[in-house]
Amino acid sequence: MPDDHTLTHQITPEATQKDTAGMPTYAVELEGLNKVYKAAGNAGEKRALSDINLKIPRGSIFGLLGPNGAGKSTMINILAGLVNKTSGSARIWGHDIEKEMRPARMAIGVVPQELNFDPFFTPLELLELQAGLYGVPKSERRSEEILKVMGLSDKAKTYTRSLSGGMKRRLMVGKAMVHSPPVLVLDEPTAGVDIELRQQLWAYVRELNKRGTTILLTTHYLEEAEELCDQIAIINHGQVIACDTTKALLARIESKTLSLSLGEDLKEIPENLKAFHVDLVNPRQLTFTYKAQDGQISDILNAATTASLVIEDVTTDQGDLEDIFLQLTRGAHANES
Numbered sequence: 001m002p003d004d005h006t007l008t009h010q011i012t013p014e015a016t017q018k019d020t021a022g023m024p025t026y027a028v029e030l031e032g033l034n035k036v037y038k039a040a041g042n043a044g045e046k047r048a049l050s051d052i053n054l055k056i057p058r059g060s061i062f063g064l065l066g067p068n069g070a071g072k073s074t075m076i077n078i079l080a081g082l083v084n085k086t087s088g089s090a091r092i093w094g095h096d097i098e099k100e101m102r103p104a105r106m107a108i109g110v111v112p113q114e115l116n117f118d119p120f121f122t123p124l125e126l127l128e129l130q131a132g133l134y135g136v137p138k139s140e141r142r143s144e145e146i147l148k149v150m151g152l153s154d155k156a157k158t159y160t161r162s163l164s165g166g167m168k169r170r171l172m173v174g175k176a177m178v179h180s181p182p183v184l185v186l187d188e189p190t191a192g193v194d195i196e197l198r199q200q201l202w203a204y205v206r207e208l209n210k211r212g213t214t215i216l217l218t219t220h221y222l223e224e225a226e227e228l229c230d231q232i233a234i235i236n237h238g239q240v241i242a243c244d245t246t247k248a249l250l251a252r253i254e255s256k257t258l259s260l261s262l263g264e265d266l267k268e269i270p271e272n273l274k275a276f277h278v279d280l281v282n283p284r285q286l287t288f289t290y291k292a293q294d295g296q297i298s299d300i301l302n303a304a305t306t307a308s309l310v311i312e313d314v315t316t317d318q319g320d321l322e323d324i325f326l327q328l329t330r331g332a333h334a335n336e337s
């Protein structure tokens with residue numbers, strides 16, 4: 001048996017790639033990707049993806065964010081080969097999902113949202129079965145190594161139904177890694193799990209990424225994307241409405257707020273303040289939203305003084321992805337109407 005380092009390293013993409021120079025710049029590339037679901041009978045069509053262009057850099061942790069029905073699952077299912085695209089192209093690890101179906105499939109592992117294994121199998125049996133489905137020859141299987149990396153060695157031969165929630169989730173990740181894919185897709189990895197378990201899963205994801213696996217994750221938890229992802233794409237109504245590094249996305253948008261607590265009731269926003277993005281939250285509170293990088297804060301305070309406001313307190317808030325998301329989706333709706 002190889003030593004620990006080799007064991008853990010074996011499930012990484014570097015281990016399967018002999019020549020790192022031959023690796024693609026982008027782990028996943030989508031070009032003009034469209035999906036229209038044809039409904040049965042006369043129910044019409046549903047456009048789920050509209051001209052999606054996306055490049056996911058090799059080695060990144062890439063977040064796909066969007067509200068319910070935005071098209072995230074459709075995109076993932078196309079990559080996983082579970083849904084046929086209507087038009088456009090998708091490449092995984094440089095392989096076209098249609099023209100080079102097999103290498104494309106081998107390059108990706110998908111961890112679905114729902115636990116999808118038989119509770120009467122043991123983790124070891126499950127991984128062996130999955131490896132068989134992927135046609136991994138017995139001599140190349142690494143079930144025990146994977147269990148070790150996922151912290152499940154001592155549970156290798158117990159029924160999976162007796163595993164804790166966290167162990168089951170880790171086993172799902174292990175199952176998606178049996179064929180050593182360089183790209184791992186996690187669909188809502190921490191939906192409905194408690195904070196401690198979420199932290200634990202994040203640590204595993206980071207670890208896999210550090211060893212070279214490119215991670216694509218969908219999430220509703222903006223905090224999760226902010227915490228884990230290098231880059232984020234926000235999709236809404238089947239369209240990419242923003243795609244940037246997490247840092248740039250945070251800096252780019254009007255994400256800071258400045259709240260003024262007033263000593264006297266204010267009936268309406270003074271004329272000279274209307275040039276700013278300002279809300280009269282209640283008669284005693286005015287909230288300004290501004291771009292972090294614009295340095296508008298002194299302009300706002302000067303204007304508030306000119307308007308002779310009685311200011312009792314000033315608070316600022318950094319803003320987070322939730323704010324960005326709301327702004328962007330609001331913008332998208334405005335464009336539509």
Ligand SMILES: Nc1ncnc2c1ncn2[C@@H]1O[C@H](COP(=O)(O)OP(=O)(O)OP(=O)(O)O)[C@@H](O)[C@H]1O
Nearest residue numbers: 037046047048066067068069070071072073074075
């Ligand atoms: N098999 C299908 N037939 C018809 N319409 C579908 C089908 N699957 C999804 N849709 C529709 O396509 C759109 C995109 O759905 P999708 O499941 O990809 O969104 P999502 O972003 O993954 O949402 P969620 O976060 O709720 O999982 C939705 O309007 C959905 O109703």
